[in-house]
Structures are given as structure tokens and as C-alpha cells.
Amino acid sequence: MKTRYERISILGLGAMGRALASAFLDAGREVTVWNRTPGKAGELVARGAREASSLGEAIKAGDLTVVCLLDDGTVRATLAPAVRELDGGTLVNLTSGSVRQARELAQWLKGHGVHFLAGGIMAVPATVGTQGAFILYSGARDVFERVAPVLGSIGRSHWVGEDPGFAALYDMAALSGMYGMGAGADHAVALVHAEGGDVETFKQEVLQPWMEQILPITVAGADANESVPDEYNPGMQATGLENILSASGEAGVPADLAGHLRASLWRMRSGAAAS
Ligand SMILES: NC(=O)c1ccc[n+]([C@@H]2O[C@H](COP(=O)([O-])OP(=O)(O)OC[C@H]3O[C@@H](n4cnc5c(N)ncnc54)[C@H](OP(=O)(O)O)[C@@H]3O)[C@@H](O)[C@H]2O)c1
Known part of the structure; x- marks a missing residue:
């Protein structure tokens, strides 16, 4: 043809x-x-x-x-x-x-x-x-x-x-990453807003440069078991999530995403302890 x-x-x-x-x-x-x-x-x-x-x-x-x-x-x-x-x-x-x-x-x-x-x-x-x-x-x-x-x-x-399904597969998987990032960014802005911070300054001077710095590391470290590589120190990460949950509680901002991440980190830590 x-x-x-x-x-x-x-x-x-x-x-x-x-x-x-x-x-x-x-x-x-x-x-x-x-x-x-x-x-x-x-x-x-x-x-x-x-x-x-x-x-x-x-x-x-x-x-x-x-x-x-x-x-x-x-x-x-x-x-x-x-x-x-x-x-x-x-x-x-x-x-x-x-x-x-x-x-x-x-x-x-x-x-x-x-x-x-x-x-x-x-x-x-x-x-x-x-x-x-x-x-x-x-x-x-x-x-x-x-x-x-x-x-x-x-x-x-x-x-x-x-495989004709692969474009949809990669599309949906990439969108899943996007929604996670978007939900995290929304929560970040809600926290800053609730505590009286300057949302625009936070977005431009903190959130964007921070996410740009961390994005390649996050993508490189992602794996199918949603595990945390040793060098990321799961104990420290779990404590960090506790801090986010505390800050959210103090600000009166729902922290469903951080709560879910904490649960999955604890699951991984107990899995690691059991093995
Ligand atoms: N917009 C984005 O940012 C974006 C990004 C990536 C991928 N996409 C994908 O691109 C596709 C289209 O998105 P869009 O933003 O163009 O959506 P949209 O603005 O809501 O347009 C929907 C289209 O589907 C038609 N349609 C809906 N129901 C129909 C029916 N029962 N029979 C025949 N036609 C029907 C609509 O026709 P009528 O005008 O007659 O209702 C219109 O042409 C979606 O699959 C979306 O996921 C969109």
C-alpha cells in the first residue's frame, strides 16, 4: 500500500x-x-x-x-x-x-x-x-x-x-504517575494555604524546583513492588511521613494520600523485617 x-x-x-x-x-x-x-x-x-x-x-x-x-x-x-x-x-x-x-x-x-x-x-x-x-x-x-x-x-x-494494548498500557501507567504527583501537589498547596503561607511564592520558589530536583530520582527508583531502595532509608521516610501527617492534622487538612503512603511503608518495613 x-x-x-x-x-x-x-x-x-x-x-x-x-x-x-x-x-x-x-x-x-x-x-x-x-x-x-x-x-x-x-x-x-x-x-x-x-x-x-x-x-x-x-x-x-x-x-x-x-x-x-x-x-x-x-x-x-x-x-x-x-x-x-x-x-x-x-x-x-x-x-x-x-x-x-x-x-x-x-x-x-x-x-x-x-x-x-x-x-x-x-x-x-x-x-x-x-x-x-x-x-x-x-x-x-x-x-x-x-x-x-x-x-x-x-x-x-x-x-x-x-501489541496494540501497549500504547494504552503506557498511557494509563504514566497517567497514574501524574495523578499521584498531582494529588501530592494539591495537598502541599492546601497545607500552605491552611497555615497562611503565600501559595504563589511556595509554588514557584519551593514546590516546582523541589519536584524538578526529585522527579528523576523518583522515576529511576520506582519499581513494580512499590518498594523503597535501601539508600532511601525506609525508617527515615516513615518518620518523614509522620511529620507530614502531624502538619496536616495541625492545619486541619485531610491527609489521605500521606496516610496511604505511611501504611504502605509500614507494610514494606514489616515485610523487610520478616524476611
Ligand atoms: N483533553 C485532554 O487533555 C486529553 C489529553 C489526552 C488524551 N485525551 C483523550 O482524547 C479523547 C477525547 O478527549 P476530549 O478532550 O476531546 O473530550 P471532549 O472534549 O469531551 O470530546 C468528546 C468527543 O467525543 C464525542 N462523543 C461523546 N459521546 C459520544 C457518543 N455517544 N457518540 C459519538 N460521539 C460522542 C463528542 O461529540 P459531541 O460533540 O457530539 O458531544 C466529542 O467529539 C478522550 O479519550 C481523552 O481521554 C484528552
Whole structure:
């Protein structure tokens, strides 16, 4: 199959679908868009995109179909009536979902003759198409290599394996890290606010530089058993968490996250003592 994928069809014009369409337009591609609810394509149409009046029309207009909808159920329900139109075509799904959902979607589309790649967007709409954005892809390597040049317009392309579930796997795992970091940052700011500290100064002069310093060490030290390496001195860490819990209690700020971490540290320490 030889195509340069000049014509891209985007299914879904939520915040992310619009950002993807915009980045493809910036890169000079011929873009056709479709959304369940019409009326979201105005700005894109003004910049040269074409709004399809039906899903089938959108699919036929593209060499490459890029799907970005709410969730896997929405993707299945949307594509089911039009799946015959996709036969022989190439589809990249950038909708977030679980590992099993990605594998099952890949199997279903393969059964309908579709060249498929699963994706996970490591970006927010504002960073799509910028240097910081990167997108995880998994599925057949040859499909990835064919579409990678054009997908480069939305962010750096990073293929993570033939198993179509791997993009979702790495995406969900990375988001789990992000939510933990976010919950910790929220708690930190709540503490400072409750005790009358200057939140903006704290964020800029303490929290950000501290997290930047500690992030590579945290990532390097992470392991599947959630254990604490010896050099991190679990006894000292457990005492440190007690201090955070005390400070939270004094400030009247709930400390669920620190409580959970303390429990898991104590579990590890007793495991270490038992072995
Ligand atoms: N936004 C982000 O920062 C971000 C970052 C990474 C990944 N993602 C992923 O990108 C995907 C889209 O996110 P988004 O921010 O664009 O979400 P969004 O703004 O809520 O848009 C949701 C899209 O799904 C469509 N949709 C919802 N229910 C539908 C249904 N039953 N049938 C057909 N279409 C339906 C919506 O169409 P209508 O307009 O008709 O409702 C809209 O096009 C999600 O999987 C999300 O996890 C988002």
C-alpha cells in the first residue's frame, strides 16, 4: 500500500479532536472533520478544513482516519455502522481506553480489513503540535512506519510495540504517575494555604524546583513492588511521613494520600523485617 496520507479525516471534535485537526491543518494536510454534534467545525472550516455531513463521507474523504472520541464504547458505537467503509483503509485511534479495549478494537478492525494503530496522547490540547507533545503508538510496525511521518505533525511519535494494548498500557501507567504527583501537589498547596503561607511564592520558589530536583530520582527508583531502595532509608521516610501527617492534622487538612503512603511503608518495613 503506497500513500502519502495527504488527506486526513478526523472523527471527533472535542477539545482534543479540534487540536489534532488544527495541527494537521498547520502542517498543510487536507483535513476533513466529522462530529456527532454539528457546529464545532467553524474555526477549522475557516482555516480550510472540510466538514463532512456524514460519518461515511468523512471516512471516504481520507487516506488516514484519526479517531478521537470520549471513550472506547463511543468509538465502537460510532464505527460499527460504517466499518465496511474502512475496509482496506488505515485508522489510528487516539481515544483513551484500557489495554484490553485496545486489543479487542484492534482484533475487530483487523477482521474488517483495517490497518490499525492504537495511540495514547501524552499532551493536552494546548500542547498538541508543539515540541513537548508526544504520542505513544502500538500495533503493526509497518503500519506505524508508513503513517509516522504524517503523525509527526501532532507530536513526536513513539512506537511502543506490536501489541496494540501497549500504547494504552503506557498511557494509563504514566497517567497514574501524574495523578499521584498531582494529588501530592494539591495537598502541599492546601497545607500552605491552611497555615497562611503565600501559595504563589511556595509554588514557584519551593514546590516546582523541589519536584524538578526529585522527579528523576523518583522515576529511576520506582519499581513494580512499590518498594523503597535501601539508600532511601525506609525508617527515615516513615518518620518523614509522620511529620507530614502531624502538619496536616495541625492545619486541619485531610491527609489521605500521606496516610496511604505511611501504611504502605509500614507494610514494606514489616515485610523487610520478616524476611
Ligand atoms: N483533553 C485532554 O487533555 C486529553 C489529553 C489526552 C488524551 N485525551 C483523550 O482524547 C479523547 C477525547 O478527549 P476530549 O478532550 O476531546 O473530550 P471532549 O472534549 O469531551 O470530546 C468528546 C468527543 O467525543 C464525542 N462523543 C461523546 N459521546 C459520544 C457518543 N455517544 N457518540 C459519538 N460521539 C460522542 C463528542 O461529540 P459531541 O460533540 O457530539 O458531544 C466529542 O467529539 C478522550 O479519550 C481523552 O481521554 C484528552
